[in-house]
Amino acid sequence: MDPKATITRYARRAVREPFRRRTASEFAWVLLGVPVALLCLCALVAGFALGVLFSPVLAGIALLAGTLRGARLAGRLHRTLAGPLLGIAVPPPVLRPLEPGIGKWTGNRLGEPASWRAVAYLLLRVPMSLAGLALTVYPLVFGAAAATYPLWWFLLDGAVLPVFDLRTGTWLASLPLAGAGLLTLLAVPWVLHGIAFVDRLPVRGLLGPATLSARVRELERSRAGAVDDAAERLRRIERDLHDGAQAHLVAVAMKLGIARDALGAGNVDLDQVRALVTAAHGGATRTLTELRDLARGIRPAGLDAGLGVALSTVASQSAAGVTVDVRPAHRPAAAVETILYFAAVELLANAAKHAGAVAVRVLVREAGGDLVLTVTDEGHGGARLVPGGGLDGLVRRVGTVDGRLDVHSPAGGPTVVTIAIPDGRQEAAAAPRGFARSKGWGGCGW
Numbered sequence: 001m002d003p004k005a006t007i008t009r010y011a012r013r014a015v016r017e018p019f020r021r022r023t024a025s026e027f028a029w030v031l032l033g034v035p036v037a038l039l040c041l042c043a044l045v046a047g048f049a050l051g052v053l054f055s056p057v058l059a060g061i062a063l064l065a066g067t068l069r070g071a072r073l074a075g076r077l078h079r080t081l082a083g084p085l086l087g088i089a090v091p092p093p094v095l096r097p098l099e100p101g102i103g104k105w106t107g108n109r110l111g112e113p114a115s116w117r118a119v120a121y122l123l124l125r126v127p128m129s130l131a132g133l134a135l136t137v138y139p140l141v142f143g144a145a146a147a148t149y150p151l152w153w154f155l156l157d158g159a160v161l162p163v164f165d166l167r168t169g170t171w172l173a174s175l176p177l178a179g180a181g182l183l184t185l186l187a188v189p190w191v192l193h194g195i196a197f198v199d200r201l202p203v204r205g206l207l208g209p210a211t212l213s214a215r216v217r218e219l220e221r222s223r224a225g226a227v228d229d230a231a232e233r234l235r236r237i238e239r240d241l242h243d244g245a246q247a248h249l250v251a252v253a254m255k256l257g258i259a260r261d262a263l264g265a266g267n268v269d270l271d272q273v274r275a276l277v278t279a280a281h282g283g284a285t286r287t288l289t290e291l292r293d294l295a296r297g298i299r300p301a302g303l304d305a306g307l308g309v310a311l312s313t314v315a316s317q318s319a320a321g322v323t324v325d326v327r328p329a330h331r332p333a334a335a336v337e338t339i340l341y342f343a344a345v346e347l348l349a350n351a352a353k354h355a356g357a358v359a360v361r362v363l364v365r366e367a368g369g370d371l372v373l374t375v376t377d378e379g380h381g382g383a384r385l386v387p388g389g390g391l392d393g394l395v396r397r398v399g400t401v402d403g404r405l406d407v408h409s410p411a412g413g414p415t416v417v418t419i420a421i422p423d424g425r426q427e428a429a430a431a432p433r434g435f436a437r438s439k440g441w442g443g444c445g446w
Contacts, residue, residue, distance in 0.1 A: 017189040022087065026196040029085040030136050033129030033199075036081070040074040041122045061106055068115035075118035075207045078125070082203045086196055089369075090208040092404060093117070121206040128202075132195040140188050146181025150174045248287040255280040307337050311344055311362055318348055318360070326364040332371050332423050335401060339421065340364065340373050343394055347417055351377040370420040381413035394419070 017023060047067030054060035072093075079090045093114035109115075153174045259276040262269060303310045308326035315322035331337070344362055351360050363374040383391070384407075395405045403421035 015186070018186065020189070023189040023192060025085045025087070026192040027136065029081065029199070030129070030132045030192065030195060032081065032085075033125070034133050036077070037122060037125040037129045040071075040077070041126055044071055044074070044119065044122060061110070065106070065109040068109065068112060068119070071115050071118040071122065072112075075114075075121060078121070078203060079207050082200070082207075086200055086203065088200055088203065090204055092209075093207065094209055117206045121202055124202055124206075128199060132199065135191055135195060136188065139184050139191060143181045143184030143188065147178050147185060149181065150178050248283045248290070252280045252283040252287070255283070303337060303341060306331065307341060307364060310341055311364075314345055314348065315362065318352060322348060322360045322362060324362045328364060328366050328371060336371055336421050336423055339398060339401060339403070340371060340419070343398065343419055344373060344375060346394060347375040350383075351375070351379060351415070366423070367420070369422060371423045373419040373421075375417045376414055378414050381409045381411050381415050383407060383409035383415050383417075391417075 044067060047063060047070060051060050051064035051067055054063060076092065079092070082088055082090060095112060095114055150171060153171050255276045259273045259280070262273050262276070306326075307328075308324065311324045311326065315324050332340070348360060348362070360375065360377045363372075363376075365372050365374075391405070391407065398405055398419055398421055401421055403419060406418045406420075407415070408418075409415040
């Protein structure tokens with residue numbers, strides 16, 4: 001390879017590096033790091049102090065549990081920022097399943113490993129962000145001052161430039177200093193890349209899933225949930241067929257049998273036969289309706305035309321004013337499409353039944369390789385994720401395909417439920433130079 005061409009290529013890259021999107025994103029990460037980390041850590045320290053102060057009473061335990069949950073929220077904030085700014089997609093940590101009982105709940109919330117790893121990340125993030133800011137801002141300001149010193153030399157009439165004590169005897173002697181300043185400015189992006197490389201390590205190690213074994217346990221739990229859900233569906237279908245369609249068909253067969261015997265008798269009572277045939281016809285019609293509803297519960301026929309058409313059909317039958325916005329440019333996998341459909345149907349039913357919502361919005365979009373369903377209602381809020389509840393069942397259902405469910409439902413509303421499911425048919429777009437797309441998706445915890 002021609003050495004001159006190699007040097008030219010690297011020189012061009014060095015000149016272009018300060019103007020790349022990656023450099024700007026990493027610089028934004030460094031600038032946001034100190035205020036965000038300090039605010040989160042101060043809130044964390046205050047919460048722990050109040051929790052310890054009131055620990056003799058039950059309020060202290062609740063404060064400590066809330067503070068640890070706040071630490072996880074701070075970790076989620078940093079994961080969200082790390083997606084577009086550092087170019088990494090970190091999945092959320094796996095939490096222990098909630099169990100009924102105040103003692104078990106307290107143990108789970110206070111002993112949650114993901115919460116304490118988020119605390120460790122915040123303790124580590126503050127000094128790292130301060131160091132990263134110093135390593136970035138000082139060379140940047142010094143390089144800018146040195147690069148422009150020939151201009152300052154005239155403005156200051158050869159006097160010393162404050163802060164950095166830059167001074168040369170003649171204007172020509174300031175030119176090499178300006179060259180050194182330009183080289184310093186060209187080196188700043190590479191310093192940023194090094195800082196970003198170091199910052200990615202704790203984000204992945206402390207804010208994501210803890211270990212491979214934890215991930216395996218979560219997958220085993222998801223598989224068990226999928227098996228239980230499938231078994232429950234089969235039992236429900238069998239029960240509906242036995243108690244509904246089968247009973248109706250038996251009644252239809254008995255009425256038709258009586259009508260046949262009546263027609264074979266000598267004296268035919270046409271009114272009786274007509275009544276039996278009419279009753280049998282009504283029973284057959286009801287059976288067809290139940291079978292159609294049962295088939296729709298397995299997989300709606302509307303899904304053949306796409307998720308947007310199926311959800312629009314459900315919205316048109318809802319008592320609330322529902323708007324549907326389906327944005328994916330491609331058809332998702334059949335399993336993902338079916339789960340999103342039934343999740344939206346259940347959330348719409350909950351909004352109409354419990355929240356008294358009069359306006360509901362259903363949005364389906366793509367985000368970093370995920371299909372994201374967001375259902376927003378203008379009800380009175382207050383929805384919570386409790387073990388054994390309807391939302392807990394949704395969590396288990398979407399968990400069978402490695403999905404996540406978040407809920408934000410403050411008192412007074414609105415309620416925002418966000419479900420994100422990885423779409424196996426969509427590959428994340430290749431990003432330049434190891435810069436990956438983030439798995440950003442809206443919503444808060446329910």
